[in-house]
Amino acid sequence: MNKPERIENETAELMHGIGQAAKAASHRLAIATPEEKNAALLAAAKALRAATPKILAANARDIEAAKAAGRPAAFVDRLLLDEKRINGIAVGLEDIAALPDPVGTVLAEWTRPNGLKxxxxxVPLGTIGIIYESRPNVTADAGALALKAGNAAILRGGSESHHSSVAIHACLVEGLREAGLPEAAIQLVPTTDREAVGAMLRGLNGSIDVIVPRGGKGLVQRVQEEARVPVFAHLEGICHTYVxxxxxxxxxxxxVVNAKMRRTGICGATECLLVDKNARGDVLSPLVKALLDDGCEVRGDEATQKVDPRVKAAQPDDYGKEFLDAVIAVKTVDGVDGAIEHIARYGSQHTDAIITECEATAERFLNxxxxxxxxxxxxxxxxxxxEFGxxxxxxxxxxxxxxxxxxxVEQLTSFKYKVRGTxxxxPK
Amino acid sequence: MNKPERIENETAELMHGIGQAAKAASHRLAIATPEEKNAALLAAAKALRAATPKILAANARDIEAAKAAGRPAAFVDRLLLDEKRINGIAVGLEDIAALPDPVGTVLAEWTRPNGLKxxxxxVPLGTIGIIYESRPNVTADAGALALKAGNAAILRGGSESHHSSVAIHACLVEGLREAGLPEAAIQLVPTTDREAVGAMLRGLNGSIDVIVPRGGKGLVQRVQEEARVPVFAHLEGICHTYVxxxxxxxxxxxxVVNAKMRRTGICGATECLLVDKNARGDVLSPLVKALLDDGCEVRGDEATQKVDPRVKAAQPDDYGKEFLDAVIAVKTVDGVDGAIEHIARYGSQHTDAIITECEATAERFLNxxxxxxxxxxxxxxxxxxxEFGxxxxxxxxxxxxxxxxxxxVEQLTSFKYKVRGTxxxxPK
Structure with missing residues (x-):
């Protein structure tokens, strides 16, 4: 029992220190000027480009280990960096620097009859904890967004991308240093010990204000269940398109083909097509045939199965399923209200669309x-x-x-009330 | 063991049903028109005035029990209703009806280069759980605010005000019924079993979106510690005024006298006066003497003690204490930065004020x-x-x-994105 206990204590101590450092840094960041934050982001972009050989070497170690562990090709691809991807990460930092600074924006102002303005x-939120899996670019993206909004960031990357993340993180720290901002503004948890995640989910004694998980459903589920601090996440994107x-x-x-097939592995991909059974003329079959012709497996209700012999029978659990693949569930419903009911029952409150030429029907769906x-x-x-801008x-x-x-960045801020009087x- | 277990199960079942009913009602409320909600509020106000004798009779039972239990006079006063107070509650409902409806307000709109609008x-948040203590008027205020924002409300009042709350709640239900809105839009937990609070803090199986505790520090602390859903609250109002x-x-x-003495028992009362030790001329003594002359006990640091023999020596824990009484801690600090540091260390992030004629100093404090x-x-x-309007x-x-x-009401809402395309x- 001696050894694991010691490791646990070491991790607890390490994480406590990280939390304290983040809190101290967040106070400095809260009053950092836009110029200071942008200087750090631009210097980090420069450092990333200059460190390309180093980052590629670190990434090669991660890739080698992933291959040795027999990870699937899609996993290895998510992990892989090349010169183009590293430059893309640097451009991402420059794009974030170019955004308007959210801190200090006046959201509303008014004067009361007594003259109080x-x-x-x-204002910044404080400290953002980001827990992610294999994509090493999250190190830069998440750290930079947190910084832009005046927050400290504590990054906990997956063990599979650890060497890559360490190399990218070093460039962010270089940028912070050059801009005269505290290096602890963006910290990378240096251990892959799982207990570090547990400590973050408990909030590091009040040092973490919000947790953002980035990764698969297993990670998000664990974070949502165990976190004692607020979480910004979605568990599933069970998106519907209703025609x-x-x-x-x-x-x-x-x-419909784009909504399903452009990329099948992202959370905004449509997983279920709903078609109005009251449509005059044939609406269902051109939609279903176009999907089939594009290589999509279609699992449909009885009406859908009649359209094309390639359609498979939908099982009850195909509705409300996130396929994340070239598979779609199709169902005929009784008008927009049928669609709304189906989405209320099976959706995940992520993203849903209607295709219609009737404005009143569109408004009903939107509302x-x-x-x-x-x-x-x-x-x-x-x-x-x-895409939202x-x-x-x-x-x-x-x-x-x-x-x-x-x-x-705007959603990574809070607000305060400033009240000016004379x-x-x-009055009593 | 048989009996308590059965009670627990009964409460669990009861609370589960309340949660389900609230969820169903919240779906209806989310699409209620401003007219429907306002009609319910105005009808409830009318019902309250008409039910004055009934409410007074119910309140008399609560008052009698409180007196029999030897509750202090301040407690009994918070509990007490009279015709004027009941009319005040009705006016409060009418005021809330007169507010602009927050639901549907467009917070931002923009068009992207691809034409997407x-x-x-x-939109409403969903269901608000309100846990409160002895003030029966919270039944009406909180229920009405939740309703105005399109949310369902689950009210759990203190056992001491239970009869009064039941009588007031009946008027709210009458208003809902008259407006054709579901009666479950505002539910009052009919049991004073403490386990009902525990069930609410666990969120009633996802039926409660946010908990608002209204009451003393003990209640707020329990809610903040145990709640598994978001909480809108403040534990303490350790407010500072810096001169x-x-x-x-x-x-x-x-x-300064108003900030401390207008009402000493509210969360916005100043608990600590900070005075710039660099002030030329005597700033400290007129402030301290005015407080003393107004009947306030002053606990000060050495400089403050020299001002007047009535000043007591401040103990270390007098800083950061919420007196909620005619007592103030006073400290001399090194300019605005000394004040900012003191507030960062001892404050509760509630409300703090600066008194100055220097604009740059004011901005430094505000930021x-x-x-x-x-x-x-x-x-x-x-x-x-x-007072904020x-x-x-x-x-x-x-x-x-x-x-x-x-x-x-605005803070009791969330938002959604509506995206309109052609x-x-x-693109890939």
């Missing part, structure tokens, strides 16, 4: 579907901070507290 | 004090949703997630 002003009787099929067919993102005549694959995102949240939808006292 | 729109060397004493003296509310030349007693508040939050400062697909 009120302002609601954006209404009033749809323009010239729009609907390419849109009644209780998802973070609801779209009319657009692909669910637009569920992405970049947020200039990057740290993740997508399906909760309703604080952040919802793509979490960009000696006002409150 | 984005809107960020306020800078540049202060206008004609403003400073009445303001660097990390509290929900920071004021210049105004009394900390303005920390109140009504929010038309009522369900409480004051010191956390940085979602709501901060006074929690009014067939846009996302």
């Amino acid at each position: 009120f302002q609601r002003v954006r 209404d009787q009033g749809a323009d099929m010239k729009i609907a067919v390419p849109l 009644r579907v209780d998802s973070a993102i609801v779209l009319v005549n657009a692909s669910t694959q637009f569920a992405d901070g970049g 947020f200039g990057g995102e740290i993740g997508i949240a399906t909760g309703k507290m604080h952040a919802r939808g793509p979490v960009g 000696g006002q006292t409150r | 984005f809107q960020r729109v306020r 800078d060397q540049g202060a206008d004493m004609k403003i400073a003296v009445p303001l 660097r004090v990390d509290s929900a509310i920071v004021l210049v030349n105004a009394s900390t007693q303005f920390a109140d949703g009504g 929010f038309g009522g508040e369900i409480g004051i939050a010191t956390g940085k997630m979602h709501a901060r400062g006074p929690v009014g 067939g846009q697909t996302r």
Whole structure:
């Protein structure tokens, strides 16, 4: 029992120190000027480019270990860095530097009859804990977004990408140092001990204000279940596209194919197609055939199965399933209300779309579907901070507290009230 | 063991049913029109006035029990209702009906280069759980604020005010019924079993989205420690007023007395006076003497003790203490930075004020004090949703997630993104 206990104590001590350092750094960051933060981001981008050979060497070690461990090709690809990807990470930092600084923005202002002037002003949240898996670029993206919003970041990367993350993190620290900001503004947990994650989920004695998990369902589930601090996350993206009787099929067919097939592994991919059974003319079969022809497996209800012999019979658990693959569930429903009901029952409050030419039906869908993102005549694959114009995102949240939808720099802030008076006292 | 187990199961079953009913009601409320919600509030106000004799009779039972239990006079007073107070509750409902409806407000809108039109729109949060102690008026205030924001409410009042709360709640239900809204929109937990609170803190199987505790420190502490759902609350209001060397004493003296003495038992009352030791001329003594002359006990550091023999020596734990009484801690500090440091160490991130004539010093204080509310030349007693113009508040939050400062109807909402396109697909 002696050894594991010692390791646990060591990790606990290490993590406590990281929390304290982050808290101290967050106080400095809260009053950092936009110029200081941007200087750090630009210097980090420069350092990343200069360190390309070092980062590639570190990445080669991770890749070798992943291959030796027999990891699947998709896993290895997520892990892999090359010159182009490293340059992409540097460009990402420069893009974040170019964003408007959210801190200090006046969200609202008003004057009361007694002359008191009120302002609601954006301030940083504090410290963001980011727990991620194999993509080493999250080290830079997440650290940079946190920094831009004036927050300290504590990064806990996956053990599989550890060497790559360490090399990228060193460049971020170089940027902070050059800009005269505390190096502890962006910390990378130096141990791959799993207990470090547990300590973060408990909030490091009040040092972590919010946790953002980036990775598969297993990770997100563990974080949501165990975290004692707020979490910005989505467990699943069970996105629906509903094609209404009033749809323009010239729009609907390419849109449904794009919503499902552009990338099948992302959270905004449509997993279930709902088709209005009241449509006059044939709406269902061109949609289903286009999907099949594009290489998508279609699992449908009885009406759908009649359309094409390639359609498989949907099992009950195919509705509400996140396939993350070239597979789609298809169901005919009774108009927009049938679609709304189906989504309420099977959806994950992430992203859902309607294709219709009827404005009233569109509004009904927009108002009644209780998802973070609801779209009319657009692909669910637009569920992405970049596509929203947020200039990057740290993740997508399906909760309703604080952040919802793509979490960009603005969502990584809180606010305070500034009240300016001329000696006002409150009457008895 | 047989009996307590059965009671526990009964309570668990009861609370589960309440949660399910609230969830169902919240779906209806989310699409309720402003007119429906306001009709319910106005009908409830009418019902309250009509039920005055019934409410007074119920209240008399609570008062009698409280007196029999030897409760202190202040407690009995908080519990007491009379015709004026009941009319005040009804007026409160009418005021909330008159507020702008937050649901559907467009918080931001923009168009992307690809023609997609984005809107960020306020939506209700879902279900608010309110746990409160002896003030029966919270039944109406909290239920009405939740309703106005389109949320269901689950109210758990203190056992001491149970009969009064039941009588008030019946009027709210009458209002809901008249407006054709589900009666479960505002539910009062019918048992005073403490396990009901535990069930609420665990979120009733995902049926409660946020908990708001209203009451003493013991209640808030229990809620903050045990809740597995987000909490809007403040544990303590350790508010500071700092008087800078540049202060206008004609403003400073009445303001400090008001900030401490207007009401000593509220969370926005100043608990600690900080005075700039670099002030030329005598700033400290007029402030201290005015407080003493107004009947306030002053506990000061050495410099303060020299001002007046009535000043007591401050003990170390007098700093950072919430007296909630006519007692104040006083300390001389080294300028605004000394004040900022003291507040960072001893404050509770609730409300802090500076009195100064120097704009740069005021801005430094406003930017660097990390509290929900920071004021210049105004009394900390303005920390109140009504004084902010929010038309009522369900409480004051010191956390940085979602709501901060006074929690009014707007803070009881979330948002969604509505995206309108014309067939846009996302490019590969």
